[in-house]
Amino acid sequence: MPEITTSYEPAQVEQAWYAAWMAANAFAAQPAEGRESYSIVIPPPNVTGVLTMGHVLNNTLQDILIRRARLEGKEALWIPGTDHAGIATQTVVERELRKAKQSRRDLGREKFLERVWEWRGEKGNIILEQLRRLGASCDWSRTHFTMDPGYSRAVLQVFVELFGRGHIYRGKRMVNWCPASLTALSDEEVIMKEVKGALYHVRYELTDEPGRFVQVATTRPETIPGDVALAVHPQDPRYAGLIGRTVWRPIHRAPIPIIGDSAVDREFGSGALKITPAHDKVDFEIGQRHRLPVIDVLNADGTLNAEAGPELAGLDRFAGRKRAAELLRAAGSLVREEPYTNNVGYSERADVPIEPRLTWQWWLRYPRVAEAKAAVRDGNIAFFPDRWSKVYLHWLENIQDWCISRQLWWGHRIPVWYRKGIDRDRLSPEELRDPAKVHVSLDGPADPENWEQEEDVLDTWASSWLWPFVTLGWPDPAAMKEQGFDRFYPTTTLVTGPDIIFFWVARMIMAGLEFTRPGEPIGRRIPFRNVYFTGIIRDAQGRKMSKSLGNSPDPLDLIAKYGADGLRFGIVSIAPQGQDIRFQEERIEGGKNFCNKLWNACRFRQMSGPPAAELDPRRFDADDHSILRRLVQVSEELQRCFGEFEFSAGIQALYTFFWNDFCDWYVEVSKAKLADEATRGNCLAVQDFVLRQLLLLLHPFIPFITEELWKQLGFGAGAELLMRDGRVQSPDQLVQALKSKGVEIDRQAADSIEAVKAFMSQARALKAERGLASRRDVRFFVSADSAAWANLEANRTKLLRMAGAAAIERGEGAEDMPAAVTPLGTLRLDAGAAVDKGAEKARLLKEREKLAQHVAGTRARLENQAFVSKAPPAVLEGARKQLSDLQTKLAETDRLLHNLN
RNA sequence: GGACCCUUAGCUCAGUUGGUUAGAGCGUUUCCUUGACAUGGAAAAGGUCACUGGUUCGAGUCCAGUAGGGUCCACCA
Numbered sequence: 001m002p003e004i005t006t007s008y009e010p011a012q013v014e015q016a017w018y019a020a021w022m023a024a025n026a027f028a029a030q031p032a033e034g035r036e037s038y039s040i041v042i043p044p045p046n047v048t049g050v051l052t053m054g055h056v057l058n059n060t061l062q063d064i065l066i067r068r069a070r071l072e073g074k075e076a077l078w079i080p081g082t083d084h085a086g087i088a089t090q091t092v093v094e095r096e097l098r099k100a101k102q103s104r105r106d107l108g109r110e111k112f113l114e115r116v117w118e119w120r121g122e123k124g125n126i127i128l129e130q131l132r133r134l135g136a137s138c139d140w141s142r143t144h145f146t147m148d149p150g151y152s153r154a155v156l157q158v159f160v161e162l163f164g165r166g167h168i169y170r171g172k173r174m175v176n177w178c179p180a181s182l183t184a185l186s187d188e189e190v191i192m193k194e195v196k197g198a199l200y201h202v203r204y205e206l207t208d209e210p211g212r213f214v215q216v217a218t219t220r221p222e223t224i225p226g227d228v229a230l231a232v233h234p235q236d237p238r239y240a241g242l243i244g245r246t247v248w249r250p251i252h253r254a255p256i257p258i259i260g261d262s263a264v265d266r267e268f269g270s271g272a273l274k275i276t277p278a279h280d281k282v283d284f285e286i287g288q289r290h291r292l293p294v295i296d297v298l299n300a301d302g303t304l305n306a307e308a309g310p311e312l313a314g315l316d317r318f319a320g321r322k323r324a325a326e327l328l329r330a331a332g333s334l335v336r337e338e339p340y341t342n343n344v345g346y347s348e349r350a351d352v353p354i355e356p357r358l359t360w361q362w363w364l365r366y367p368r369v370a371e372a373k374a375a376v377r378d379g380n381i382a383f384f385p386d387r388w389s390k391v392y393l394h395w396l397e398n399i400q401d402w403c404i405s406r407q408l409w410w411g412h413r414i415p416v417w418y419r420k421g422i423d424r425d426r427l428s429p430e431e432l433r434d435p436a437k438v439h440v441s442l443d444g445p446a447d448p449e450n451w452e453q454e455e456d457v458l459d460t461w462a463s464s465w466l467w468p469f470v471t472l473g474w475p476d477p478a479a480m481k482e483q484g485f486d487r488f489y490p491t492t493t494l495v496t497g498p499d500i501i502f503f504w505v506a507r508m509i510m511a512g513l514e515f516t517r518p519g520e521p522i523g524r525r526i527p528f529r530n531v532y533f534t535g536i537i538r539d540a541q542g543r544k545m546s547k548s549l550g551n552s553p554d555p556l557d558l559i560a561k562y563g564a565d566g567l568r569f570g571i572v573s574i575a576p577q578g579q580d581i582r583f584q585e586e587r588i589e590g591g592k593n594f595c596n597k598l599w600n601a602c603r604f605r606q607m608s609g610p611p612a613a614e615l616d617p618r619r620f621d622a623d624d625h626s627i628l629r630r631l632v633q634v635s636e637e638l639q640r641c642f643g644e645f646e647f648s649a650g651i652q653a654l655y656t657f658f659w660n661d662f663c664d665w666y667v668e669v670s671k672a673k674l675a676d677e678a679t680r681g682n683c684l685a686v687q688d689f690v691l692r693q694l695l696l697l698l699h700p701f702i703p704f705i706t707e708e709l710w711k712q713l714g715f716g717a718g719a720e721l722l723m724r725d726g727r728v729q730s731p732d733q734l735v736q737a738l739k740s741k742g743v744e745i746d747r748q749a750a751d752s753i754e755a756v757k758a759f760m761s762q763a764r765a766l767k768a769e770r771g772l773a774s775r776r777d778v779r780f781f782v783s784a785d786s787a788a789w790a791n792l793e794a795n796r797t798k799l800l801r802m803a804g805a806a807a808i809e810r811g812e813g814a815e816d817m818p819a820a821v822t823p824l825g826t827l828r829l830d831a832g833a834a835v836d837k838g839a840e841k842a843r844l845l846k847e848r849e850k851l852a853q854h855v856a857g858t859r860a861r862l863e864n865q866a867f868v869s870k871a872p873p874a875v876l877e878g879a880r881k882q883l884s885d886l887q888t889k890l891a892e893t894d895r896l897l898h899n900l901n
Numbered sequence: 902g903g904a905c906c907c908u909u910a911g912c913u914c915a916g917u918u919g920g921u922u923a924g925a926g927c928g929u930u931u932c933c934u935u936g937a938c939a940u941g942g943a944a945a946a947g948g949u950c951a952c953u954g955g956u957u958c959g960a961g962u963c964c965a966g967u968a969g970g971g972u973c974c975a976c977c978a
Contacts, residue, residue: 004937006937006938007938007940008938008940192974192975199978216978217978218978219978220978263976263977264977264978265977265978267977268977268978269977269978272978273977273978274978276978280976280978281976282976282977282978283976283978285976342977342978343975343977356976387905387906388905390904390905391904391905391973391974394903394904394973394974395974398974398975498972498973499973501973536972540912540913542970542971573925573926574913574914574926576914576915578906579906579907579914580906580907580971580972581914582913582914583913584912584913584914584926584927586913586926586927586928587913587926587927589927589940590926590927590940592940593938593940593941594940595940596938596940596941597937597938597940597941599937599938599940600937600938600940600941601937601938602937603937603938604937604938605937606937607936607937608937640917644917646917648914648915649915649916649917652915652925652926655925655926656925663937663938664942664943667937668942671936761943761944764943764944765943765944765945767932767943767944768931768932768933768943768944768945769931769944769945770932771931771932771933772932776935801935802943804933804935804943850922853922854921854922857922858921858922861958861959864958864959865958866957866958866959867958867959868958869958870957870958870959871920871958871959872920874920875920875921875959878920878921879920879921881921882921882922886922
């Protein structure tokens with residue numbers, strides 16, 4: 001057996017094991033009847049993406065769940081893949097073209113798409129490669145891409161079916177227009193930002209009463225040429241006589257009416273509102289109500305057009321705003337201009353202000369809204385943390401139709417063909433469904449020469465919302481059978497960020513309910529049973545990590561520095577349920593240190609001798625009972641944590657068990673036991689038993705190092721792999737396994753160790769306070785009763801070793817020796833040197849003070865009649881025992897103080 | 902305007918149905934390279950649990966309010 005090196009070097013180990021796992025095809029789900037299944041679909045990262053800390057957290061958690069499920073003997077499937085990310089990808093490729101002074105229009109649609117596919121071929125798998133570095137155990141043979149032929153067909157089929165069911169329509173409506181990407185966006189792709197600008201107070205002169213004005217406030221004077229009316233509240237006394245009269249539009253001068261509409265807020269500004277139906281949603285609605293014309297003064301790219309008048313035409317909208325203000329000022333129409341902060345919608349992707357714009361688009365009336373609400377409200381789908389279900393339900397309550405068309409080229413082209421010669425913008429809703437005029441199908445019309453296909457593509461999310469079932473072969477029955485749709489749908493758990501709860505989670509639920517297993521109960525049609533929402537990773541200052549801020553560390557650098565396991569351990573340990581996470585590199589370093597500690601504990605085991613024989617219950621001492629009891633406890637704790645998705649609590653429990661219970665205590669006491677042939681064999685067997693279980697429990701969190709150590713310690717036979725063939729035992733199975741080896745955990749024995757630990761702690765403290773930690777020639781005296789003395793005798797060898805003492809003797813010692821009261825009797829330290837009596841007295845007095853306070857508090861509680869009569873017996877008993885223990889300790893401390901005098 | 906979250910040690914955070922003396926990691930102080938590990942060991946210092954009330958025998962934990970910070974939703978020009 002090769003010797004384990006003195007410190008853990010992850011790079012080689014990780015690379016080698018990932019290759020070995022791949023070679024063994026160990027990530028592939030092996031269909032096996034009778035096994036419970038556990039499935040996860042990855043939130044598909046954008047093909048343009050590179051690994052971020054958010055991905056690290058998210059995918060580590062998925063990998064933990066999948067690996068744990070595998071070790072529990074489940075048929076575990078983790079489906080990977082990428083999203084074509086319409087706007088993002090198209091933007092990236094267009095940017096490349098621009099470097100060569102080209103635009104996509106220069107290339108034309110077909111050539112451009114070829115370029116995108118080329119790009120995807122080169123760069124599209126980078127992020128999946130990075131996930132492998134992290135250790136992700138996805139079934140790579142099932143990698144999907146939302147633009148794959150099969151996937152695309154499914155997306156189009158969904159469109160065709162929803163159209164057929166009347167959920168999809170084409171309509172001219174106000175949309176969020178991105179002047180940078182030149183496409184419509186859904187409401188979810190618009191983020192509100194506070195923008196500092198100006199509020200312009202502009203006066204409009206009455207046409208029939210020169211010198212009389214109506215004043216309005218606006219942030220967008222450049223849209224004044226698009227004004228078609230002023231609106232006031234019909235009950236506003238200030239404007240009582242004005243409704244029905246006309247005013248002069250101050251730019252691109254023309255008379256426009258004053259109308260009354262109750263949508264106007266009387267409290268804001270002057271209470272009068274300019275109406276620009278082409279450039280504001282509310283204005284558009286008011287315009288509709290009053291049958292006002294629409295004057296669109298903007299081009300698609302955000303520049304002003306001829307409708308804006310000769311002074312503004314051709315200017316960009318921001319330059320136009322300045323120019324418009326100047327024009328107003330020159331004309332005496334600008335009453336004043338004040339600094340103003342308002343909320344402006346921005347394109348999430350392009351980071352420019354969006355324009356409300358009236359265009360023809362395709363819309364989806366969401367299917368299964370009520371069912372989608374019920375699925376979460378009634379618990380068919382559980383959210384962790386549960387509070388996100390409120391956010392989800394609130395969104396569904398107020399759901400708006402989804403604008404699913406995008407004026408892009410990269411994406412699924414809408415499967416609609418218009419008969420040549422017809423004007424598609426004049427089709428009535430009935431004509432839209434007339435097959436002689438509009439053809440909607442998967443494969444297109446039989447006589448394509450007579451038709452023109454819709455140019456628009458679908459919103460990216462209109463493909464990703466199908467992810468949980470299209471990745472399992474839907475809708476092709478043969479593919480579904482082959483890919484195990486029956487076994488793996490609904491998937492077990494979805495791990496994602498709360499930021500895409502509307503974009504993705506809610507929509508997947510509706511899609512799943514609409515398209516899978518028609519007619520079957522809701523619990524069979526949902527796409528997943530659990531949704532775990534991760535926190536958002538922030539930098540040390542609490543800011544969101546982003547490319548533009550450059551405050552996100554490169555996960556690959558962290559892997560190089562701390563190992564993938566170190567990174568995984570660190571990120572999980574700082575990611576409690578439901579809270580945002582402040583990233584600290586020190587925690588990743590902590591992860592690396594944990595791995596090194598684990599490595600060395602196993603190294604120590606290996607140096608102690610070959611794999612041990614069976615546990616020998618006859619040789620069990622209190623430490624053996626104690627460590628095995630803790631092992632069972634940790635196993636229980638971990639089971640609970642997995643049930644509640646409390647990853648950081650789980651890893652914390654493992655940390656404490658391994659570091660404090662196993663290394664700091666059990667391994668240390670082992671050193672004495674290993675020197676004794678009588679206890680050596682059993683001690684090694686206990687170590688092996690614990691390490692074996694520990695590696696199984698740790699493996700989902702830190703897969704590489706555990707696999708390596710599993711092999712180094714010879715725990716797997718032949719070609720067995722921990723990750724594939726290992727089986728973690730439930731706490732009950734663990735107890736049973738111990739029983740079958742004749743081991744029954746003795747709780748009293750295990751408890752007795754706690755007193756020894758306290759004793760040890762006090763002994764060390766007595767020494768440490770005098771700077772004697774290294775000296776081994778000290779003697780301790782203990783005034784122990786016979787039971788305590790027996791306990792100490794039984795542990796003598798290891799106590800001497802661990803406390804660093806030459807002797808522990810029964811007796812009082814000298815009165816001026818430093819002393820401490822322990823559960824096993826009063827301990828005195830004979831350091832063989834003069835003692836600072838004053839210092840000793842001060843120390844004991846401080847201790848006495850604490851004890852006295854505590855005694856008083858406990859006594860007061862017990863003297864409270866209400867407490868005695870109402871508190872549960874266990875609590876009461878605990879308090880009584882506490883009081884008596886404290887009193888004993890206090891009395892002994894008093895005696896020590898007295899003697900010192 | 903509506904909803905939700907946070908405020909606990911110098912820092913970042915745990916604290917699971919209310920119940921002994923509120924924990925961890927990092928940092929700090931002292932000591933230690935004894936044959937797993939200095940990426941380590943031992944010991945220690947450090948907290949009126951944001952504030953004010955309330956419920957309760959008992960509150961970091963439950964309720965109400967206040968202050969500060971954050972997130973999401975919403976058409977206020």
